[in-house]
Amino acid sequence: MAASQSVDPIRWRALFDQAMARIAGRFRRVEPRATARAYLLGLLSGVERKNCWRLAEQAGHARPGPMQRLLRSARWDADSVRDEVRAHAVDHLGGDGGVLIVDETGFMKKGRASAGVQRQYTGTAGRIENSQVGVFLAYATGRGRALIDRRLYLPEHSWCTDPERRQAAGIPNEVQFGTKPRLAWEMIAAALDAGVEAPWVTGDEAYGQDPQLRAALEARGTGYVLAVACSIRVRINSGRTPIRADTFADRLPKAAWHRQSAGTGAKGLRYYDWAWIHIGTGEHRHLLIRRNPTTRELAFYLCWSPTAAPLAELVRVAGSRWSVEECFQAAKGQVGLDHYQVRNWTSWHRHVTLAMLALAFLATVAADAAPDRPADPHHHTRGSNPISLTVPEIRHLFTAVFNPPVVSPARLLHWSNWRRRHQATARHSHYRRRSAHEASG
Structure with missing residues (x-):
């Protein structure tokens, strides 16, 4: 069975060593370098709660001190390691049609001492909760997906203007308030400056509604398919009076809708009805509308590209937005992205960066182990051949591969x-x- 032959412990060890070798030079001393390796192995292990206490126990340490120092006071730069995580993901997952995806996720916290924490809405809970919010950048291609950058959102009034609170949480003086779309643009620009080949950006309404983000992408020559609210007003066929997107959608004839797949989900191809219309004065500017065939629910996207793009390409980019949700699910469920018990600004970035590296490693193994897929997406193989290795399955097997004592x-x-x-x-x-x-x- 071709797929089962892709489980190669020797190859997995080599890929892990490559990932560690990539970040080794970012640690000045051998002790934190060795602790970082143990920390990463702990994140990839089956430990239920991946905090410093449990990771130290998993590593065979007598105390959690080395793990805590790694996050708190050891001399290493989390942003430099982040750069290596990004490069590692692009090197192993890169391909034509790469998409950068911006989104945020919440981290439920108690108290008020953790950097950036306050009562705020988070999609993680679906309501207002006491939480931290991280804005993330994901990179997705046909080979896989990974988180490649992160920013901890710092609320303006409760944190940015409170010097004592900032000092207690270790927030650097140079860190100032930035809206979530602004943080997203900083990460996108950094990725493009680093040479990441991604002709497209996508994100949900929180980012699509921001005109400054859209303008920055256009100035950079990077195409986008960004979700917007149904109430957004657009000019159709250079008309003088803008109309609501949902009003226009109601007027579309049956022939305007085209059923296409937005990509593969857990239950197979995700089919929706799609319509698109040229808007504004730009040659390659469109309103894209998605309709659920069953519920008739609508979703809207503003699209721009420096050159002509067919409907199928816009649909592909819109569908790739779910990749970041899959990243969050895997990062929290498999490598403990939200398991930290730290309050300090630096400690948060260090833990999250190492969790991103663990996730990127799993994505690398999945891409490396994937068998050749048939060209026809509707092709089904009968018999007992297993599906390709998934990130959760790889993480489950990894502990056995490394044979812990x-x-x-x-x-x-x-x-x-x-x-x-x-x-x-x-x-x-x-x-x-x-x-x-x-x-x-």
Whole structure:
């Protein structure tokens, strides 16, 4: 069976060593370099909660100190490692028609000390919660997808103008307020400056509604297919009076709709009805409309490209936006993107960057192990051949490939005692602070 032959432990070890060799020069001393390797192996392991305590136990350390120092005080630059993550992903996943995808995700937090935390809406919870929000850039091609950049969103009023709070969270003085679309553009520009070949950018309404982001992309000559609200007004056929996008959609004749696939989902090809119309004065500027064949629900996109692009290409780019959601799901479910227990600005960026590297490695293995796919997307192979290796399956097999040592009962007991002692200390401190507060009240 061709697909089963792609499980190659020796090859996987070599790919992991390549990933580590790429970032090795970013660490000045051998100790944090070795700890970073152990940290990454821990993120790729089957440990349920991938925080410093659990990762140190997984690595065979007696204390979590080395892992905590790696995130907090060791001398290394997370942005430099981020650059290597981006290069690694592009080298292994790069191909024609690459798409950069911007989106955000939330990290639920308690208290108010974590950098950037406040009560704010996050799609992760689907409501307003006490959380941090990270804006991310994903890179997607036919070979795979990975997260290649990140920015921690810093709310303007509750954080940017509070020097004491900023200092306590370790936020550098040069970090100022930036809207989420502005953070997205910074990451896109950095990727393009680094030579990432991506002729397209896509994102949801939070980014599509921003005219400055669209103008910046056009000035750079980068095409976009960006979601917008149904209420957006557009000029049809250079008309003088702009009309709402949903009003125009209601007027379209049956012949204007074309059923096309937006890509492959968990249950096969995702078919929608699509319509497009030239808008404005630019030659390659369109309104793209997607209609669900079952619910009739509509979605709208503003599209621009420096050269002519067919409907099928715009549909492909629009459909690639789901890749970033798959990245978030895999990053949180497989490599502990949201498992950190840190409050500091630098520590957040370091953990997230290493989690992005772990995810990029898994995507690299998946692309390297993928069998040749048939040219016909409707082709089905009968029999017992398995599907291609998925990121979760690779992560599941990875621990066995590296054959970690069996943990002795004595070491398990040592870590249990260590955790419970520190939890007792934390509980005592909490009770003491609460009693003092109640007494003073």
